[in-house]
Amino acid sequence: MALPVMAYKAWQNRPKISMGSRITSSLLALGAATGVFLGTRALVKNFKQGIREQQALSEGNPAAFATQLKMAFENDNYFGWGTDEEMVFTVLESIPNGFMNKVQRAYRDLYGRNLSADLQDELSSEEFVTALQIINSKT
Template sequence: MKTDAQKIQDLKTVVIYSSLGVGTATGLFFLVRHFYKKSQTNRSEKHSLEEGDPAAYAKQLKMAFDNDNYMGWGTNEEAVTKVFEELPTRKMYERVQKEYFRMYNKSLNADLEEELSSDEYNNLIRLLNAKK
């Protein structure tokens, strides 16, 4: 029969190994998740060079937000509008949203609202709603 001290020691051992197991499993989960997301981003980046691909539109929009104009500030609204004019359908826009999130881990709609004035944003929505 085990003494109380041995039972406490056994319980401590179980708790320590259980904690190590949970920590290791959590670490592995996040490591696998990181590499999966990285591979998805790389796939999207490769497709962003193909004209008409949702990843290409997503990249063009991000560049319009980031590269700004010749003075170095503000979003290139003309480039954003051009991308929306080139989108063939609303379904394609949904695919662009998914690719944008996959590539930049940000919401395209949130970035549009942040980068554009309300009038510019509303004009883009009108352009999008005019498509099939």
């Protein structure tokens, strides 16, 4: 019984570590600033996505092309999986010259992913090379 009592007394007499009020205030301010930054960033991202979604409804808009590409990636065929490669190439070819950068930016704003990375994931190597050739001719 003496050992637990001695341990308790040693614990009570341990040196106290206290952070100064400046350090505590600095940590709280840093946490608040981080929260404000992340919150503002999320609001801006949601705002941009909302605008892009509205723009996707008008034909010929870069957001409309980005939406068509995403729909081709998520094509549900008879087996419930797969990409409609023909649709991907049709959409890529229908994008006017000089619009490709805008389409890539709209795709990133809408889906938070890079269009080229999604093309590489969804297409075979030969199809991806063909898609890149089409994209490079449009920029």
